[in-house]
Amino acid sequence: MVRKVDKDQHKIEKLLDSNLEDLKGYISDLRTFLPVPICYINPVNIILDINESFERLFHYGETEIIGEKLEKLFAYPQEAEEIEKEISRKERIQNRETIFLTKERKEIPVSISLMQRKDKDGNFIGYFLSIADLREMKRIQNELQEKIEEMEKFHKLTIGREEKILELKEKIRRLEEELEELKKSKK
Amino acid sequence: MEFEKEILQLMKTEGKARGVAFQTDARYVLEKMGEEGFSKLEREAKKIDFPIDYKNIKTMSWYPFGLRIISLLLVKNTFGWEDEEIRDMGYTAPKTSIMVKLLMKFFVNFDKFSEKIPVFWEQNYTIGKLEVVKVDKKDKELIARLSDVNVNPIFFVYLEGYFEKMVQFIKKDAVCKIRKSSKRKPCQEMIIRW
Numbered sequence: 001m002v003r004k005v006d007k008d009q010h011k012i013e014k015l016l017d018s019n020l021e022d023l024k025g026y027i028s029d030l031r032t033f034l035p036v037p038i039c040y041i042n043p044v045n046i047i048l049d050i051n052e053s054f055e056r057l058f059h060y061g062e063t064e065i066i067g068e069k070l071e072k073l074f075a076y077p078q079e080a081e082e083i084e085k086e087i088s089r090k091e092r093i094q095n096r097e098t099i100f101l102t103k104e105r106k107e108i109p110v111s112i113s114l115m116q117r118k119d120k121d122g123n124f125i126g127y128f129l130s131i132a133d134l135r136e137m138k139r140i141q142n143e144l145q146e147k148i149e150e151m152e153k154f155h156k157l158t159i160g161r162e163e164k165i166l167e168l169k170e171k172i173r174r175l176e177e178e179l180e181e182l183k184k185s186k187k
Numbered sequence: 188m189e190f191e192k193e194i195l196q197l198m199k200t201e202g203k204a205r206g207v208a209f210q211t212d213a214r215y216v217l218e219k220m221g222e223e224g225f226s227k228l229e230r231e232a233k234k235i236d237f238p239i240d241y242k243n244i245k246t247m248s249w250y251p252f253g254l255r256i257i258s259l260l261l262v263k264n265t266f267g268w269e270d271e272e273i274r275d276m277g278y279t280a281p282k283t284s285i286m287v288k289l290l291m292k293f294f295v296n297f298d299k300f301s302e303k304i305p306v307f308w309e310q311n312y313t314i315g316k317l318e319v320v321k322v323d324k325k326d327k328e329l330i331a332r333l334s335d336v337n338v339n340p341i342f343f344v345y346l347e348g349y350f351e352k353m354v355q356f357i358k359k360d361a362v363c364k365i366r367k368s369s370k371r372k373p374c375q376e377m378i379i380r381w
Binding site for chain 1: 218245246247248249279281282283285287288291292294295296352355356357359
């Protein structure tokens with residue numbers, strides 16, 4: 001009887017280990033695949049996990065950034081403090097624009113979204129942070145802005161020229177009238 | 188010859204350790220010594236009487252506790268590392284350990300963390316007992332006692348780094364020291380200050 005219980009226990013343990021191994025594999029694949037940079041932060045604002053997209057965007061390896069304060073990523077630490085306070089009160093923060101720093105301290109405009117994580121009793125145990133790289137969008141935005149400015153200049157220039165032509169036409173008309181009157185008076 | 192004798196002795200140690208510990212050792216060597224260094228470790232690991240196949244270790248499976256110590260000794264001997272590097276290997280492990288990620292819900296605040304210190308141990312080892320014996324918030328000190336683990340001191344050097352990083356997930360500037368104690372029976376005392 002005891003041997004049977006031991007055998008069952010061993011079987012259950014093996015099954016649990018195998019399930020955990022599968023789960024670990026799934027998390028690892030997801031971490032590799034996800035194209036959006038994400039990280040996980042605890043309530044004292046220390047980074048506990050990142051995915052591969054995060055590593056690619058900021059050039060930090062896991063061992064370099066895990067265990068560091070979140071504010072290390074912010075170009076303006078004051079903003080980090082505000083966000084940290086806000087996420088401890090709010091379940092979600094969506095699309096907040098800010099500037100993050102790479103390992104080489106290069107600025108990257110980003111849009112961040114955050115979501116609280118809670119334990120089974122509803123206690124705040126940390127938060128996810130996802131990052132959208134806005135560099136391409138900002139580049140297109142700047143290009144568009146430049147084009148708009150060029151067009152405005154062109155518009156002003158052409159409108160100005162038209163007004164000048166009308167002015168000249170009016171001047172010619174007046175001169176022709178004067179000439180006509182002069183001719184008449186000479187006769 | 189000495190090492191071979193020690194291996195035989197270590198393999199007689201009771202208890203088991205999770206596979207994740209071997210994986211974090213391998214990862215540290217790979218990061219620090221590159222592919223070539225890791226291949227060297229793999230070659231050395233295959234030479235011993237109880238070979239360690241780092242690439243096929245299963246994260247959550249249980250392996251003989253003695254083999255976990257052998258892995259540390261193997262790394263130390265292969266690269267001629269000092270305690271400082273072994274401590275750093277322990278310090279780096281929690282950053283990549285899947286076990287730590289599974290237990291993230293305990294890295295919420297210092298109270299929760301200190302309450303769960305024995306759980307961190309139980310999740311990784313079936314040998315010994317780790318219990319918190321003192322928490323002094325005023326003097327910023329925590330003492331935990333590790334009993335019934337009598338192995339090569341290299342393991343405690345590794346643990347010192349490992350727990351220091353774990354506490355730093357809550358208290359950024361915390362430090363950890365492990366010292367031998369024999370108050371009642373021989374054990375190791377882990378002193379964490381922040």
